[in-house]
Amino acid sequence: MTNELTTWLDTLLAELDGIEVRRTSRRRLRVEVASDALPALLELLRGRASFVHLSAISCVDWIDAGQFELVYHCWSYEIQSLVSVHTRIPREPGVYISVYDIYTPAAFFERDIHEMFGVWFEGSPDLSRFILTEWDGPPPMRKDFDSEAWVNQHFGWQDYHPDWLKDLEARGGGIAVPPNEQRFSRRTVDET
Template sequence: MDEGQFELVYHIWSYEMNTLVSVHTRISRDSCSYISVYDIFPNCAFYERDIHEMYGMYFEGSPCMDKFILTEWDGPPPMRKDFDSEAWVNEHFDWQDYHPDWLQELETQGGGITIHPEEQRFSRRNKE
């Protein structure tokens, strides 16, 4: 798939007609908008709202594009592949050492997690 595009997929089932309709379309990441199918299938409003919140795609004609789950979120859409969650956390939060007595005791017995965030082997910044 082209890096500059989203693939939007609808699977709509009609119990009345015993029919499944699948629609696949590609949308530019730059414009990131599409026409809502709310007029055809009202149940899609919830899913379009979720896609808008998590991926930043806007659906023209949808009755509600308000935040639903991420009401306090002020960052970029978190489910996009280009969203670097580790970088966002490092920009917005300060790391604090958490070393309570019970954890120190566990570490002396050979347990516990003692890897500092900068030393994580899964860090994107260490891979680049």
């Protein structure tokens, strides 16, 4: 990206109040914005700055802060630059607005975040499950989801000790440690 385009983009973003812009490299910007201002910033990026490609929306669960961080990764083919727009929303109720009307691919990313984190995107065209279609547990990417407890509640330990493994162990090989004896499995189902 030329210095002229870099200056132009920096000037454009300086027009907005309440955002924090940090250039992380010559072709990457990190922008922090309040959740209520995010749609306007995305409109500006797409319309005036040629960031026409939404390559991803990421979600981070900041459980101790009681927030989800949503990161919108926007790419400009024209100026060969990536802008990552970061905003935070309350973890409870975990509701935000869809940006599907600004970037059509947002529908896919919002659907994934809804399924994995439980964030509800108002106005999104489809928030039905597509990966965990038979899942009956809470959103598995939340930091308070205890995968080990969920597995222990839904599946029983079955001792698998076929003859070939017995032979291997007799020669000094193999690993046969039940989950409750492993170092990460100190909890019982009753503790969760």
